[in-house]
Structure formats: C-alpha cells, structure tokens
Amino acid sequence: xxxxxxxxxxxxxxxRTKTKLFSEVDNDARGKEPNSCVSPVDYALPGMLPRLNxxxxxxxILAGKAMNCExxxxxxxxxxxxxxxxxxxxxxxxxxxHPIIGAGYIDLPSGARVRINHAHLEGDAGKLTHFDTYSxxxxxxxxxxxxxxxxxxxxHSAKDAHDYCKELWRLMCYAGVTYGDxxxxxxxxxxxxSVAPEGSDELGTRTEVKNLNSFRSVERAxxxxxxxxxRLLDAGEKVVQQTLGWSDxxxxxxxxxxxxxxxxxxxxxxxxxxxxxxxxxxIEAEAAKLPKMPADYRAEFGGVIADDxxxxxxxxxELMRKLDEVSTGPAATVSxxxxxxxxxxPPVASPVDAKLISNLFASVLLAEExxxxxxxxxxxGAELKELAEMNTKKELSSTATKEVFxxxxxxxxxxxxxxxxxxxxxxxxxxxxxxxxxxxDTVLAKxxxxxxxxxxxNGEEKVIGFLVGQVMKESHGKANPSAVQDILRKxxx
Numbered sequence: 245x246x247x248x249x250x251x252x253x254x255x256x257x258x259x260r261t262k263t264k265l266f267s268e269v270d271n272d273a274r275g276k277e278p279n280s281c282v283s284p285v286d287y288a289l290p291g292m293l294p295r296l297n298x299x300x301x302x303x304x305i306l307a308g309k310a311m312n313c314e315x316x317x318x319x320x321x322x323x324x325x326x327x328x329x330x331x332x333x334x335x336x337x338x339x340x341x342h343p344i345i346g347a348g349y350i351d352l353p354s355g356a357r358v359r360i361n362h363a364h365l366e367g368d369a370g371k372l373t374h375f376d377t378y379s380x381x382x383x384x385x386x387x388x389x390x391x392x393x394x395x396x397x398x399x400h401s402a403k404d405a406h407d408y409c410k411e412l413w414r415l416m417c418y419a420g421v422t423y424g425d426x427x428x429x430x431x432x433x434x435x436x437x438s439v440a441p442e443g444s445d446e447l448g449t450r451t452e453v454k455n456l457n458s459f460r461s462v463e464r465a466x467x468x469x470x471x472x473x474x475r476l477l478d479a480g481e482k483v484v485q486q487t488l489g490w491s492d493x494x495x496x497x498x499x500x501x502x503x504x505x506x507x508x509x510x511x512x513x514x515x516x517x518x519x520x521x522x523x524x525x526x527i528e529a530e531a532a533k534l535p536k537m538p539a540d541y542r543a544e545f546g547g548v549i550a551d552d553x554x555x556x557x558x559x560x561x562e563l564m565r566k567l568d569e570v571s572t573g574p575a576a577t578v579s580x581x582x583x584x585x586x587x588x589x590p591p592v593a594s595p596v597d598a599k600l601i602s603n604l605f606a607s608v609l610l611a612e613e614x615x616x617x618x619x620x621x622x623x624x625g626a627e628l629k630e631l632a633e634m635n636t637k638k639e640l641s642s643t644a645t646k647e648v649f650x651x652x653x654x655x656x657x658x659x660x661x662x663x664x665x666x667x668x669x670x671x672x673x674x675x676x677x678x679x680x681x682x683x684x685d686t687v688l689a690k691x692x693x694x695x696x697x698x699x700x701x702n703g704e705e706k707v708i709g710f711l712v713g714q715v716m717k718e719s720h721g722k723a724n725p726s727a728v729q730d731i732l733r734k735x736x737x
Contacts, residue, residue, distance in 0.1 A: 245478060247439040249470045250447050251399035253462075254434040255412055257391050257422050258368065259303045265367045265389035266294030266337065273384035274428050286386040288332040293516050300389040301520065303421040304344050304365050305530040307391055310419040310537060311360050311412075313348025317522045321365075321514035329381050330370035337387075338366035340511045344520065345391065350415065351539065352407045353555060359396040366390050385429075391421075397436070397447070402470065406463035409433055410559075413459075414538050418561050426457045433462055437469040439477065448473065449483040453490050453497055465490045468497055536568065544571070548595040549602045556606050562619055563605050569625025570632065571598035597632035604649050612650070623652040631662035634672075638724050644671040673724040677731070680715075680723055684731045687714045700736050708732060 264271050267285035285292045308315050322340040343364035350358050367387035373380045393412065399405050413431055417424040424430055433456040438448035451473070453465045473483045488497040541564050545554055548571075557563050609615055631652070635645045644666065651657050651665045666672050687693055693714055696707040708729060715728045 246442045247448075247470070247474045247477065248442050248444075249400055249402075249437060249439050249466070250397045250450075251401075251405050251466055252397035252436045252450075253395045253399065253405065253408060254436075255393045255395075255409070256368070256432045256434075257307065257393065257416050258430045259300050259307075259389040259391065259421055260423050261297055261299045261303065261389055263297060264387045265297050265300055265365075266387050268295075271388055272423070273388075274425065276384065278380070278382035278384060281384040282386065286332070286383055288334075294337065294387075296517055297389060300365060301344070301522070302530050303389075304363075304391055305522075305527060306419045306534055307393075307416060307421045308345035308348065308363060309531045309534050310415040310421075311345075311348040311350055311363070311393070313360055313363065314346035315522070315527045315531070316342065316344055316346050317524065317527065318342065318519065319344040319365075319522075320519040321517045322511050323514050324366075325510040325512075328369070329379070330372050330383075330386075332370075332383065332386065336366060336369065337514055337517070338392075339364035341513075342519075345393075350408065350411055352404060352411055353542075354404070354407060356398075356404055356407075358398045358404075358408050361394045361396050363391045363393040366392060402463045402466040405435065405466045406459045409462050410459045411538070414558060414561075418537050419534060429457055432457050435462055435465060437466055437473070438483070439470055439473045441477075448477075449485050451483065451486055451488050451497070453488045454500070456490060461490060461492055464492075464495060465497060468495065472497070536565075538564075541568070544568070545598060545602070548599055553602055553606045556610070557602060560605075560610075560619065562622060563609075566622050566625060566628065567598050567602055567605070570601050570628050571595065596636055597629055600632045600635055600645075601628050604646065608646050608649060614653075618653045621653070627652055627661055634662060634666065638726065639672050640666060641671075641673060641725070644669075644673070647671065670720075670722070673722055677727065680719075680727055681731055683719050683723060684715055684728065684735065687711065687718050688732075688735065690714070697736060 259271075261271050263269055264281075264283075264286070267283040269283045269286065270276075270281045273281040285294060305315050319339060319342045321337050323335040324338050324340065325335040327334055343362045345360075345363035345365075347362065348360040350360065352358065366389075368385050368390050370381055370383040370386045373382065395408070399408055413424055413426070416422045416431065422430050435453045435456060436450045437453070438450035440446060440448040451469060453469065456462050456465060469488075476483055484499075487500045489500050490497050538558050541558065542554065545567070549557070549567075557567070609618060612618060631640075631645065631648055634640045634648075635642075640648060647669065648662050648666050648671060651669070652662065657665055660668075663672075688697065688711075693711060696710050699707045700711070711732050712725055712728050715723055715732070716725065
C-alpha cells in the first residue's frame with residue numbers, strides 16, 4: 245500500500261545574548277569548563293529570583309519577523325514542572341499559554357510553504373553526560389535563552405524536512421539571533437513523523453525523534469521512520485507512539501520512552517516574572533532592524549548567479565552581504581585609477597561583478613583549507629569590486645584574477661588593493677593594441693614561426709595556439725591572449 249508521510253518539526257534556537265535569560269552570567273559556554281558559567285539563580289538556591297534579559301525579547305522579535313510571524317504584544321511566562329537532574333529548579337520557565345511569537349510561515353527554495361504555529365521563549369535545561377555506571381551534570385546551559393519554534397504538520401517528504409530545517413537555520417543566522425553552531429547545539433530539532441494510507445482522512449500514529457543537530461540527520465531519520473512505519477503497517481502491525489533516539493552510526497532509530505499518555509507538567513503562571521506588555525511602537529522599532537533575508541538575496545541575484553551557486557553561498561551570510569556591497573555599492577576607490585561614484589549619484593548595480601565574485605567565493609575561497617579563518621576577515625567590497633573591474637577590462641586573466649583574489653586575504657598584503665597587488669606580482673595584462681601589434685610583428689618576423697604561419701594559411705587552425713604562446717613568451721606573459729589572437733588572425737588572413 246502507498247503511504248503519505250506527514251512531518252512536523254519543533255526547533256530549539258539558542259539566542260546569542262551576552263548573558264543568560266534570567267541571570268547576569270556568560271551565555272556563551274562553548275569550550276569552557278563544565279559548571280563554570282553558572283550563578284546562584286541557575287543553581288536555584290533558596291531565595292534566588294529570576295530577572296528577565298531584555299535583549300532576549302528583542303532577538304525574539306527579530307526571529308519572529310524573520311519567519312513572517314505575528315508578534316504578540318501581551319505574553320507571559322509559565323512554569324513547566326518536571327524533575328530531572330539537569331533542571332535544578334524542578335521546573336522550566338517557559339511560555340505555554342501566551343507565547344511572544346504567533347503564527348507565520350517559511351517559504352522553502354522549492355516553493356513549498358511551511359506554516360509556523362507559534363514560537364515561545366524559555367530557559368534551556370542543563371546537559372547530562374552518561375557513562376557506564378554514572379552520569380555527570382553540566383549546568384552551563386541552564387537558562388540559556390531559547391525560542392522553541394513549532395511548525396504545522398505541512399511537510400510531506402524527508403527532502404522538505406531537510407530544506408525546512410536548513411532554511412530555518414539560515415533565517416535565524418541572517419537575523420543575527422543565534423550563533424547557529426549546530427555542533428554545539430545552538431539549534432536542535434525534534435522531528436515528529438507519521439504515515440497514513442493514501443486517501444485517508446486521518447493522520448497516522450506519530451513518533452518523535454529528539455535532539456537532531458544536523459540537516460542530514462533530520463533527512464535520514466525521517467527517511468528511516470517512513471520506511472519503518474510503512475513496513476509495520478504492511479505487516480498488519482501498529483505504530484507505537486513513542487520518543488526515539490537517532491544514531492548516525494547505525495542509521496536507525498531506537499525507542500527511548502513511550503508517549504501513550506500525555507505528561508502532566510502542571511503548568512502554572514510564573515509568579516516571579518510579570519507579564520510582558522510590548523507597545524506596537526517598540527515592536528515596530530525592533531522589527532525595523534531586521535537585515536536582508538535569504539529571500540531578498542534570491543530576488544536580487546536570481547538570474548545573475550547560478551541557482552546552485554547561490555544556494556551554496558546562502559549558507560554564508562557574510563558572503564552574501566559582501567556580494568551585496570559589490571553589486572550595489574559605489575565604484576571601487578582603493579586605487580586612484582578607479583573613479584569614485586559622483587556625490588549624490590545612487591550606486592548602480594553590477595550583476596557582472598557579482599557573478600564573478602560569487603564564482604570566486606564558491607570555487608576558490610570555500611575550497612581553501614583556511615576558508616573558515618578567511619570568512620572572519622573578508623576583503624572590503626571596494627577591493628573586490630576593483631578586482632572584478634580589472635577582470636572585466638581584461639587587465640587580468642582568469643588565473644591571475646584567482647591569484648590576486650587569494651592575495652587579498654594575505655595578512656602581508658592587507659589593504660593594498662587588487663590593482664597594487666597585481667602590479668607587484670606583474671600580473672596586469674598588456675591591452676594597448678599598438679604595443680601588442682608591435683610584439684606580434686616581432687614574433688611573426690622570427691624564422692621559427694614561419695612554418696606555423698604557413699600551416700595556418702593552409703587551414704590548420706590549431707597552430708594559432710603555438711603562435712599565441714610565442715607572443716606570450718615575448719611579452720613575458722603580460723599580453724592579453726584574446727587580443728593577441730585577434731591581431732594574429734587579422735595579420736595572417
């Protein structure tokens with residue numbers, strides 16, 4: 245029988261505030277010793293009261309706007325009670341009844357739309373590390389500010405589940421609300437999957453795979469669950485509603501606990517935090533800070549940059565912002581030979597420049613071993629624009645353009661500009677037609693080129709390469725090969 249899968253995803257996003265949600269403690273514990281970023285509030289010592297971090301509210305607004313969501317002016321916090329070693333308070337401070345972020349949607353690159361039910365603000369739990377006979381508790385992560393984004397069950401394939409998680413990650417990174425470090429758990433995905441016979445009016449029994457931290461894991465886990473549940477139904481068995489774990493090593497899910505009955509978390513309003521009452525003016529002012537999103541860049545560069553290249557570069561907000569500078573910024577001003585844009589004249593978009601630099605980013609920069617290091621210190625938009633203009637004017641060959649591009653990242657050449665670097669390396673091509681014609685005449689007068697000239701006149705096209713090579717040798721590699729070939733053909737025809 246054919247089955248239709250239905251998938252809904254909950255995503256926990258750690259916000260990149262300097263301090264935690266309810267205490268003045270360092271919020272970025274990456275690489276730090278266990279239990280070194282904690283306070284009496286995090287330990288839940290008697291008498292300690294939470295104090296809300298206002299920056300988390302601002303970031304939540306940006307996150308909501310990035311997902312086309314309504315922002316609720318009135319929201320409040322609740323206590324979600326459960327007892328576990330990673331939660332010293334015995335409850336989690338979250339938003340259950342009145343979340344700050346309301347309904348919205350995310351459009352995938354394929355054109356599919358996934359609706360957002362809501363997203364709520366909450367403090368994270370700690371981390372447990374399990375060994376054979378004991379477990380260790382690290383409270384560094386306690387009350388790290390999170391937003392939990394809950395999608396509607398609008399996803400119907402493993403590929404769309406992958407694309408939804410990736411697009412959500414992009415939105416949160418572009419909005420600047422999270423570090424987006426999946427390895428360190430800045431975003432974690434809980435995936436609910438069910439299958440039902442084609443044409444059925446009811447959804448099947450769902451399972452939940454917890455704490456996935458890569459897009460590939462999400463896709464593989466959904467694929468596995470669809471096949472596993474389909475096999476059970478084909479065999480006349482029932483799918484058990486349960487929480488599952490995923491193993492990248494085995495490529496299989498394993499049962500963790502049954503979810504046949506809903507847990508009673510005894511939600512109650514948080515008595516130590518007042519309700520949030522945000523004015524429309526405050527929400528609008530914060531929402532106005534949202535930078536360009538992936539959809540904006542797709543609209544700007546679609547048709548200019550190849551779709552596959554664009555989708556690769558969209559994983560790097562810093563590269564897209566730099567492309568935006570190259571495409572719409574003023575003329576390059578690094579070298580005095582490049583004119584500045586006249587005062588008061590709006591910048592003119594340059595799709596040619598953007599296309600060239602995007603190809604250098606995708607094929608050269610990202611292929612470098614030090615690419616992660618280079619991303620933190622990119623050349624200026626003016627330097628990249630100058631490089632693109634030199635290539636367009638055929639002052640640099642393709643090979644020379646790549647070499648100068650990489651030298652822009654060299655600490656010893658920082659700030660020199662593309663033209664000055666190209667001059668130092670002797671890479672600028674000779675484009676003066678008069679000078680090139682004189683060099684061609686010198687080569688054509690040499691005895692060793694006479695046979696090649698005769699062969700060309702007799703229809704042997706391939707010898708033109710030999711003649712171009714001789715001119716390049718005579719010019720010490722500075723002649724423009726394309727211009728040289730044109731001159732040779734005219735003189736030999």
